[in-house]
Amino acid sequence: MMPAVLEFKNVSVSVKVGGADVALLRNVTFxxxxxxxxxxxxxxxxxxxxxxxxxxxxxxxxxxxxxGHVYFQGGELTGRKARALLGRRIAFIPQEPLSALNPVLTVxxxxxxxxxxxxxxxxxxxxxxxxxxxxxxxxxxxxxLGRYAHQLSGGQCQRVLIAMAFSGDPELIxxxxxxxxxxxxxxxxxxxxxxxxxxxxxxxxxxxxHDLRMAAHVCDEVAVLYAGDVVERGxxxxxxxxxxxxxxxxxxxxxxxxTGPQYVLPALADLMPGLKQIAExxxxxxxxxxxxxxxxxxxxxxxxxxxxxxxxxxxxxxxRADSASRKTEPHALPPAAHPGGRPLLELRDVGMTYQGRxxxxxxxxxxxxxxxxxxxPGELLGVVGESGSGKSTLARLMVGLMAPTAxxxxxxxxxxxxxxxxxxxxxxxxxxxxxxxxxxxxNPRRTVEGLVAQALELRSDMAASERRQIAERLxxxxxxxxxxxQRFPSQLSGGQKQRVNIARVxxxxxxxxxxxxxxxxxxxxxxxxxxxxxxxxxxxxGIAVVLISHDLSVVRYLCQRVLVMRHGEVVEQGxxxxxxxxxxxxxxxxxxxxxxxxxxxxxxxxTEHDQDSVRAGSAELxxxx
Amino acid sequence: xxxxxxxxxxxPRGGMARIFSHPKVAVGGAxxxxxxxxxxxxxxxxxxxxxxxxxxxxxxxxAWAADGMAQYPLGTxxxxxxxxxxxxxxxxIALIVAxxxxxxTMLLGTTLAxxxxxxxxxxxxxxxxxxVLWMAxxxxxxxxxxxxxxGTGVRNVILAVILVDWTRFYRVVRAEVIVARQREYVQAARxxxxxxxxxxxxxxxxxxxxxxxxLFSLQMGVxxxxxxxxxxxxxxxxxxxxxxxxxxxxxxDQIYQAGWxxxxxxxxxxxxVLAFNLLSDGLRxxxxxxxxxxxxx
Numbered sequence: 050m051m052p053a054v055l056e057f058k059n060v061s062v063s064v065k066v067g068g069a070d071v072a073l074l075r076n077v078t079f080x081x082x083x084x085x086x087x088x089x090x091x092x093x094x095x096x097x098x099x100x101x102x103x104x105x106x107x108x109x110x111x112x113x114x115x116x117g118h119v120y121f122q123g124g125e126l127t128g129r130k131a132r133a134l135l136g137r138r139i140a141f142i143p144q145e146p147l148s149a150l151n152p153v154l155t156v157x158x159x160x161x162x163x164x165x166x167x168x169x170x171x172x173x174x175x176x177x178x179x180x181x182x183x184x185x186x187x188x189x190x191x192x193x194l195g196r197y198a199h200q201l202s203g204g205q206c207q208r209v210l211i212a213m214a215f216s217g218d219p220e221l222i223x224x225x226x227x228x229x230x231x232x233x234x235x236x237x238x239x240x241x242x243x244x245x246x247x248x249x250x251x252x253x254x255x256x257x258x259h260d261l262r263m264a265a266h267v268c269d270e271v272a273v274l275y276a277g278d279v280v281e282r283g284x285x286x287x288x289x290x291x292x293x294x295x296x297x298x299x300x301x302x303x304x305x306x307x308t309g310p311q312y313v314l315p316a317l318a319d320l321m322p323g324l325k326q327i328a329e330x331x332x333x334x335x336x337x338x339x340x341x342x343x344x345x346x347x348x349x350x351x352x353x354x355x356x357x358x359x360x361x362x363x364x365x366x367x368x369r370a371d372s373a374s375r376k377t378e379p380h381a382l383p384p385a386a387h388p389g390g391r392p393l394l395e396l397r398d399v400g401m402t403y404q405g406r407x408x409x410x411x412x413x414x415x416x417x418x419x420x421x422x423x424x425x426p427g428e429l430l431g432v433v434g435e436s437g438s439g440k441s442t443l444a445r446l447m448v449g450l451m452a453p454t455a456x457x458x459x460x461x462x463x464x465x466x467x468x469x470x471x472x473x474x475x476x477x478x479x480x481x482x483x484x485x486x487x488x489x490x491x492n493p494r495r496t497v498e499g500l501v502a503q504a505l506e507l508r509s510d511m512a513a514s515e516r517r518q519i520a521e522r523l524x525x526x527x528x529x530x531x532x533x534x535q536r537f538p539s540q541l542s543g544g545q546k547q548r549v550n551i552a553r554v555x556x557x558x559x560x561x562x563x564x565x566x567x568x569x570x571x572x573x574x575x576x577x578x579x580x581x582x583x584x585x586x587x588x589x590x591g592i593a594v595v596l597i598s599h600d601l602s603v604v605r606y607l608c609q610r611v612l613v614m615r616h617g618e619v620v621e622q623g624x625x626x627x628x629x630x631x632x633x634x635x636x637x638x639x640x641x642x643x644x645x646x647x648x649x650x651x652x653x654x655x656t657e658h659d660q661d662s663v664r665a666g667s668a669e670l671x672x673x674x
Numbered sequence: 675x676x677x678x679x680x681x682x683x684x685x686p687r688g689g690m691a692r693i694f695s696h697p698k699v700a701v702g703g704a705x706x707x708x709x710x711x712x713x714x715x716x717x718x719x720x721x722x723x724x725x726x727x728x729x730x731x732x733x734x735x736x737a738w739a740a741d742g743m744a745q746y747p748l749g750t751x752x753x754x755x756x757x758x759x760x761x762x763x764x765x766x767i768a769l770i771v772a773x774x775x776x777x778x779t780m781l782l783g784t785t786l787a788x789x790x791x792x793x794x795x796x797x798x799x800x801x802x803x804x805x806v807l808w809m810a811x812x813x814x815x816x817x818x819x820x821x822x823x824x825g826t827g828v829r830n831v832i833l834a835v836i837l838v839d840w841t842r843f844y845r846v847v848r849a850e851v852i853v854a855r856q857r858e859y860v861q862a863a864r865x866x867x868x869x870x871x872x873x874x875x876x877x878x879x880x881x882x883x884x885x886x887x888x889l890f891s892l893q894m895g896v897x898x899x900x901x902x903x904x905x906x907x908x909x910x911x912x913x914x915x916x917x918x919x920x921x922x923x924x925x926x927d928q929i930y931q932a933g934w935x936x937x938x939x940x941x942x943x944x945x946x947v948l949a950f951n952l953l954s955d956g957l958r959x960x961x962x963x964x965x966x967x968x969x970x971x
Contacts, residue, residue, distance in 0.1 A: 450861055477867055490858035494880040504866040506876070557866060 052123035053080035054220050054253035055104065060117035062099055062108065062277075064324070070115065071328045074099050074277045077117070078353065081221070081270075084251040086244070088264030088285060090300070091274035092572035093543075094321040097257045099277070101223050104139060104255070106131030122220060136166050140214035142224040142243075146206035146231075150198035156209055157194035160216070167217045181212040184249075185242055204235035208242065215246055222247070225257045232435040232599055237643040237654035240267055259572065261300050262645040265289035266653040270359075273297045276322050276334040282353060283360030289649040293362040296335050298375060303573040305580075305606035306647050307629065312377035314577035314606070320542055321572075333365060382429060382609050391462055392423035393561050393593055394447060394480060399456035401442050401617075416442045417617045419455055426560060427591045431608030431625065433601055433640065439617035440597045444565045447595060448482040481559035485566040487546035491538040497524065497549050498534040504556045523552040527582060544575035551582065561593040562586075568603055580607055601644050605629055613637045698956030702891075705949030712762055713769040720759035721747065724916045728754035733932045751921075751935050752928055761938045763916040767828060767905075768898045768946055775835035775897035780890050782836060783843025788882070790844070791851025792874050802848075805841045813838050817900060821909040831910045835897045843889055847882055854881040884961030891954035895947040902943055918942050 062074040074096050081087040089097045102108050103119060106128035119126040121134070131139065143149040151159060157178070164174040175194075182190035185208040198206060207227060214222050224243065228236035244267060247254050258264050264271050265285045272282040273296065281294040292298040299317050306312075317338045322330060330336070336346035345365050353361040400419035404412075417439045424430055434440050445451040446458060449465055458465045460476040468476060484490035491500055502520040505511055521531050527548040538546055547567060554562060564583070568576040580603065586592050598604050604611055604625065611628050613621040613636065621634040632638045642655040694700050712719060722745070732754040737747045748757040790798040817834045824830040854860065855878060863873050904910040905919025913920075918939040925935035 448865060450865065474867055477865060482862070482865055484858040484862060486858060490862050492857075492859040492863075492877055492881070503863065507867055507872075553862070553866075 052120070053082050054085075054122060055126075055255070056080040056118075056120040057100070057103075058118045058120070060103060060119060061115045062103060062112055063115040064112050066324055066328055069328055070113075071324060072115065072277060073112065073324075073327075074103070075350075076352075077274075077277075077279055079270075079272050079279065079282060081253040081255060083220070083253055084248070085270065086247065086254040086256055086268040088268035088271035089255060089257045089274060090259065090261050090264045090271050092259055092300070092321055092574065094276065094323065095274040096277040097259075097274055098225060100255070100274075101141070101225050101257060104131060104221075104223055105135060105141065136163065136219075137217045138219050139221045139223070140217060140219040142207075142210055142214050142222060142227045144226040144229055146203055146210055146227075147198060149210055150201075150206055152198050154197070155194065156196055156198075156201075160194070160209075160213060163213050163216060177216070178212075181216045182209070184215075184246060185209070185212045187212075202235075203231050204239060207231065207235075207239050211239070211243060211246065215250060215252070218250060219252060221253045221255070223255045223257070226259070227256070228263075229259070233601075233643040234435060234639060236263075241654040243267075260304075260645065261289060261297070262304060262647060265649050266645050266651075273300065276327055276330075278334055278351075278363060279353060280335065280351075280364070281360075281362050284358070286649040287358065287360050289647075293356060293360070294335075294364055295339050295341055300573060302377065303577040304647075305602045307602045307605060307641065307644050308647070311380040311606060313380040314581060315377060316577045316581060317574050320544070320575075333363075380606070382607075384609065390425055392459075393426050393428075393461065395421075395423040395459040395462075396446070397421050397457050397459065399446055399453045399458060401439075401446065401451065402454045415617050417446070417453075420619050421456075422612070424561060424593055424595060426593055427587065428593045428610065429587060429608045430593075430595045431604035431611040432595065432597045432614060433599065433604050433611060434614035435599060435640075437616075438614040440614055441565055442617070443614070444482065444563045444595070444597050447561075447563050448480050449476065450482070478557040479559060480561045480563065481554040481557060483551055483554055483562055483564045483567050486570070487538070487543070487550045490550050491546060491553075493538050495537075496534065497536050497538070497541070500538070500549055501534070501552045501556060503553055519556065523555055524549075526555060526586075527552045528578070542575075543571050544578060547571065547575075547579055548582070551579075551586075555586070555590075559592065561595065563595045563597070565597045566599070567596075569598065569600060576603070583607060601629065601640060613640070693957070693960050696956045696960045698952050699960055700956075702949055702952030702954070702956055705945065706953055709765060709946050709949055710769060713765040716762045716766055720756070720762045721745070722756035722759045724755060724759040724763040725914060726755065730754065733928060733935075735932070736934055748938055749932070749934055751924055751932070753924075757921075757935060757938050760916045760921055761918075761942050764918040764921060764939060764942060765946070767911060767915065767917040768901060768942070770828065771832055771835065771901040772894035772897045772946070772950070774832045775839070775900075776890050776893040778832065778836035779839045779843055779893050779897075780886060783840040784847050784882075784886055786840070787844045787847035788851050788874055788878060791848040792855055792870070792878060794852075798848075801844070805844050808841050814900075814903060817904065818907065818909060821904060826909050826912070828911055828915075831901050831904050832897075834904070835900050838900070839893060839896060842893070843886070846889060847885060850882045850885055851878055854878050884957070887961060888954050888958045891950050891957060895950035895954070898943060898946050898950070902939075 057077050057079050060074055060077045061072045063070040063072045077100065079087060089100055091097050103114065108114065108128065114128070121139070150156070160178045161174050164177065169177060178194060179190045182193050187193050187205065187208050193209070201209065227243065228239050231239060240263065243254070256264065256268055265288065268285040270283065271285045271288050272279050273288065273294065274280070275296045281288060281292065281297045288297060289301060292301055299315060302315050305314060319338050322334060327334060331350070332348040333339070333346045333351050336342045339346065349365045351363040351365040353363045356362050398419040398421055399417070400415070401417040403414045403416060432440050432443060442451070446453050449458070452466065460479055463472055463476070465473070465476060495503070498517065498520045501523045502516045505516050505519060520534055524531060524534060529545060529548055533541070533545065538549070541549065550567070568579050571579065583594055584607065587594055594607070596604060596607050608625050611622065611625045612619050613628065613634065615636050621628055621632065621637045628637060629641060632641060646653050694703060728750060731743060731746065731750055732752055734746050734749040735742050736749045737744050742749060746756050746758070748761065751757060751760070786801050790801045817838045820834040820837055821830060824833060860873055860877055863877050868876070901910060901917065902919035902922065905917040906923045908923065910919060911917045921939040922936060925932070925939070929936055
């Protein structure tokens with residue numbers, strides 16, 4: 050048998066925490082053969098990127114390679130050797146395509162630099178670059194070479210980086226979340242491209258991702274990582290279809306379906322253990338969150354054991370047999386109920402137009418073409434579309450952070466522009482916004498209590514004890530412990546921050562929440578918790594929600610009605626089941642096809658010709674004179 | 675180490691203890707404290723009246739030199755005044771100018787900076803233009819011009835420092851305010867019904883406060899130097915008040931015969947400015963959340 054291109058054998062990486070060694074990677078074992086794609090799947094903190102660091106020989110100073118062996122093409126790979134091979138025989142595709150390219154150098158300069166590193170003769174550089182750029186499907190390679198990073202779209206940047214990664218004909222490529230920063234349509238294209246080029250060159254690829262479904266479609270094999278342990282490894286299809294380990298199962302189940310019956314997302318309690326907690330988990334690191342743990346788990350380190358057909362699971366408990374814990378409850382949203390009632394929020398022919406600046410002076414840019422829309426009390430409305438489709442502009446208009454350039458916004462039947470000061474204050478309380486990025490939306494200098502009770506500061510008559518009580522009630526309402534009130538946002542996890550973000554707006558008892566991409570950027574299990582929280586608020590307090598998202602499955606799970614937007618225009622709207630089940634507009638179809646299917650047997654990503662017809666012309670913002 | 679999150683449960687150590695555990699802050703803070711004590715307790719510390727002339731003992735070397743007198747530890751100047759006493763009393767003017775000028779600079783510069791950075795638009799363009807114009811003048815010449823216009827005196831020295839240096843605060847703080855203003859928490863506060871003034875005071879100001887403290891400390895050092903320059907050229911204090919710049923001017927004529935007369939005020943200035951600069955540099959590191967160790971990513 051040929052040696053694997055890359056083999057990890059019982060690799061451990063550890064860090065010193067308070068005198069004790071804590072293993073950030075523990076006995077990690079896997080291999081990738083020539084022309085194969087291995088997916089490393091896990092949430093943040095699982096140690097996925099650490100594997101990439103080990104391969105590149107670029108471990109941070111405080112970490113130590115403490116045990117095991119890494120073999121590259123049969124020979125042992127040391128840190129120094131790895132660094133010598135970088136770019137030539139081992140190449141990386143980074144996560145953030147826009148920041149991976151140097152903004153002050155042209156694509157040509159950066160690719161030539163790489164050619165120099167590869168040792169190609171000078172006069173071959175240009176034709177070679179052109180050939181490689183053409184291979185990754187960039188339309189006009191000669192023009193591309195002269196451009197700077199900011200003149201490229203995210204997808205184009207990623208194509209350039211893929212071209213660079215493959216230009217040395219490396220044996221191994223490590224792609225660290227290559228599509229996370231891209232929208233779903235571009236993601237499908239990049240994944241397809243990556244696979245296409247990889248097949249052509251017979252390269253081995255390690256794909257690091259948090260998306261089990263995507264991994265299952267793209268990869269031949271996947272390894273699921275949890276807190277530095279490989280908990281399950283096997284053929285991609287088997288792991289997605291029949292995950293054995295409870296963590297893989299919950300990872301799979303935490304993403305809602307796009308087709309078929311829906312179920313209440315099962316959410317794991319607690320969080321991925323951090324560095325300090327890992328030190329206190331001598332046995333199975335998943336045990337504390339595991340629904341099927343037994344007494345043995347906490348002290349016994351599970352080892353990967355074969356369960357047949359090259360499928361390995363590390364679990365000491367009876368996770369394989371116990372299916373009782375894997376029941377799901379069916380989930381269905383109540384139908385949108387506002388028969389003839391007065392709408393809570395109404396947009397009448399609302400549009401937003403900007404005057405062009407600089408070179409485009411005198412031209413008008415339509416951020417939002419006039420649209421009418423009404424939202425009833427307790428309704429759940431989803432707005433989907435890729436970046437630049439006008440979703441965020443719509444959100445800002447709804448809450449009144451912007452005034453529309455055309456049309457009127459009515460809250461409870463009163464036009465916002467004509468509202469008196471008292472009415473305006475009331476409107477502000479009725480319609481609230483939950484911001485996308487809790488890091489930016491929570492003032493780092495306030496405590497959680499100060500944040501949650503922020504709105505009460507305006508009431509000077511309120512006693513501090515009363516304020517505190519309200520803060521306690523709110524923090525409990527979003528499912529957090531009262532002792533979190535004295536912390537600062539920097540001491541909270543991403544999911545906790547998002548809860549505080551929600552609790553803050555609940556303080557003014559709004560009746561409509563406009564939530565702008567609030568679950569994107571969160572790990573899937575945390576995302577599931579936040580979605581369930583929104584549903585609970587809707588059910589218990591009757592709060593209507595406008596959920597803006599690029600993630601169609603999230604919208605399907607949460608929303609009764611959906612609006613599909615593109616280039617500032619609503620292309621399709623209607624009940625979610627109808628729009629997603631039987632899309633009328635080609636753009637909606639394209640979006641739906643781009644989402645990795647939950648059926649591991651389905652062909653994904655879709656073939657090229659369906660996509661490009663709709664894609665054409667969408668790379669540039671459309672300016673109209 | 676990005677991949678594994680460190681979930682910090684405990685609250686960070688108490689603010690003051692954490693701040694003073696930084697070596698630069700500790701050393702700089704101790705030096706500043708010493709400087710303040712010397713200035714406050716000058717009448718008790720000084721061995722002689724700083725203005726008393728002993729014409730029989732002019733230009734004495736320090737006490738440890740062969741011709742030195744124990745009564746004048748650092749010797750005397752050309753009029754027979756005690757150098758040590760003058761050095762000690764001189765710190766009072768330096769401290770007054772440092773505190774008052776830095777406070778005034780901070781208030782003027784920060785207020786305008788927050789207004790300009792937050793409101794943007796016409797106000798920002800106008801103030802920023804004035805600042806650009808202002809900074810085109812060489813600072814030393816500018817302050818001397820001001821002194822000529824305003825007349826001498828400590829109060830006018832302070833005023834001159836404020837009028838020259840407020841631009842430093844304005845520039846740095848405004849840039850930071852513009853960043854803070856774009857954060858979503860500012861919009862969130864507006865949506866919760868906060869007025870612009872309240873947003874500026876409760877949301878924006880706390881974010882730039884560490885920067886202001888750092889600049890304040892730095893500005894105290896700058897003010898000491900400017901005061902020394904102005905009293906050196908005789909535009910600052912009246913002749914019966916002791917200031918380090920005056921000592922420098924007096925000692926200049928005997929630089930070859932009695933170098934220690936110059937050395938003493940120079941040491942005073944260096945000590946005070948170094949103290950404030952060290953403190954400022956330390957505070958910059960300790961108070962900047964970006965340079966601080968991440969609490970619990």
